[in-house]
Structures are given as structure tokens and as C-alpha cells.
Amino acid sequence: MTVMNRRAALGKLGKLGALGALAGSPLSISSAWAQATTLKISHQFPGGTVAEGDFRDRLTRMFAAEVEKRSKGALKFAIYPGSSLMKTNAQFSAMRKGALDLSLVPLSYAGGEVPEVNIGLMPGLVTSYQQGYSWKNAEVGKELTRILYDKGIVVVSWIWQAGGVASRTKPVVEPEDAKGMKIRGGSREMDLILKAAGAAVVSLPSNEIYAAMQTGAMDAALTSSTSLISFRLEEVSKALTSGRGNAYWFMFEPLMMSRAVFDKLPKEQQATILAVGADMEAFALKAAQEDDTQVAAVYQKAGAKVVDLNAATVKRWQAIARTTAWKDYSEKNENCAKLLKLAEKTL
16 A cells, blocks of 8 residues: 555545444334344544555455455444544443443553553564564463453454554653653653653644644654654654664454343354454554564655664663563562563563
């Protein structure tokens, strides 16, 4: 997909989001499908189509279409992009309560509610896609899945994304580059290493970064490569530290479902949802890696200076993380300490 086509698709957010929601709403279902169950999927990213746009929105649409197909129309979906159904930070809690059916949301956003989930954006703990995706069947993944299930959340698709730093001024590469800057890290743990490096941290979801950088309320932001593109941050940036090749910022951003809603479904429908969710992971991996490369081209075209990280620099950030973020996280509770130990086995 070309950047031009992608931009055009993202520009249709309001119209397509509204049409997508309407098309999947109970009101649009014909009498022939009167017994169908319609599930709502909410996310914060720009809306598009199955073929064009932010891959996270595309994934939800592909997932919805395939589940509807395999369930022979028994399950239908209404997709609400751009936080059009509810505020970004309300989604996780709403799923736990059964007030929202599904959401594709950065897991670390719920760290204030469930401290354990901050392992999903732990600086330097995951440094490659291979390692991140290995979690699913490793002890750390099984334990995280169990904790989330106990908290009312079912993991449907494992999605990892590398990220970089967009800056209004200079590139943020080495830890000392962050000194004196106002930076968004994306999680409590990421904020801790930025503070240790001398930065002032700003906390907000990725769909609010543009406005904060545009007004000067924030100098730089760490976020996924996909968000660096989809939210047009090159328009307010003069420098980019890319996540291609090497990165210390890897976010776990799964498609999740309310356990309360999931448990009410027939067993065959539950199996269909989980099977399709697993099938989406190959697409997510490929799309995320493509965006890691594409983001550099987007920023270069906009006139920004693009810098890549090397392994030595990643290790310097990782060293700071061990004594700050990792230590702080492991001291939260027994679950956090156990998860961190299990995660370190995958390094």
C-alpha cells in the first residue's frame, strides 16, 4: 500500500467509521439474521477499510469479516474507530465490566488499574518481534493470559509493535539526548527511564500526541511506527528515531474481549473467535514490520532527520531500565515479580 493510498483511507475516518458502525449495528440486520449476536469493537486508531488504512483498524475488520463467515452469520460486528464509541482510556475497564465487547488497545494503558499489564511496554525487556511473539507459548505469556482472564479479559490476538521517537527539535537517540525535554513514553515504566535520563514526562494516549506536539506542550513522543504514520506526526516533527532494526520500545497491543461477554457465547463461537484471532497474528507481524520501514520514508519525505538505533545504544537504555523500570515493576506485587522473571527467560 502506498502512503498516498493510506492517507486517503485514513482521511475517510469519520465517514467510514460511521458507516462501519451503522452497517454492523443491530438496526441494520435484516429479519433473516434476527438471532445473530452483534459485538462492538472499539479502538483509538483512524478508520479505513480492510484493504487500506492503519493496520490495526484493518485487522479488526478482517477479524470481524472472517468470524462472521465462519459462524455463518451468527456473529456480527460493529466497529468504532477513532475512539468514536468511548474514550481511549475507558476501553479496558469497560471490557472488564462487560460494557464493551472487544477492543484493540495498548495493554499498558490499563497499568493504573491492573499493574501487571505494564509488562506490555517495559523498556528493553522485548527487543525483537521474534522474542515478543515467543511470549504467547512461553511461561510469561501463559501467566499473563491467566492474570488477564482472572481480571475479566480474554486475549484474542497477540500483537506486538516496535516504536520510535518523533521530536519537534533534535533526535532523541542516546539517554543524554532526553535531558530537559518534555517527552511522552507511553507507560509508567517507559516514563521512569525517561525521568532517569533527565526528561520531564507527559502522559497521554497516542491519539492526543499530535495536538500536544503542535502546541509545544510536548517536545517528543515515543509511540509505535504505525502511530507515527497514522497520526501524521511528521507534520509536527523535525526528527525521527526509528524502530527499524533495533528498538528498546516494543508495545504489546492485543485484540482483547470481555470475559463476561465471551463466556456467554456457545463453545463453538468461542472457538471460532480464538481461532480467527490467532490467524490474524501473521498479518499483524508483517504489517508492523512494514510500518517500521515505511515510517522512515514518510519522515524523510517531510524533511525530518531520521536516525536508527544500534545495538549498543539499546543496551544503554536497557541498563537504565534494569535499575529503574524493571525494579519498580517487580516491587509492585508478587504477580509482577513473577512475570518479570519469566520474561527475562526469553531474553
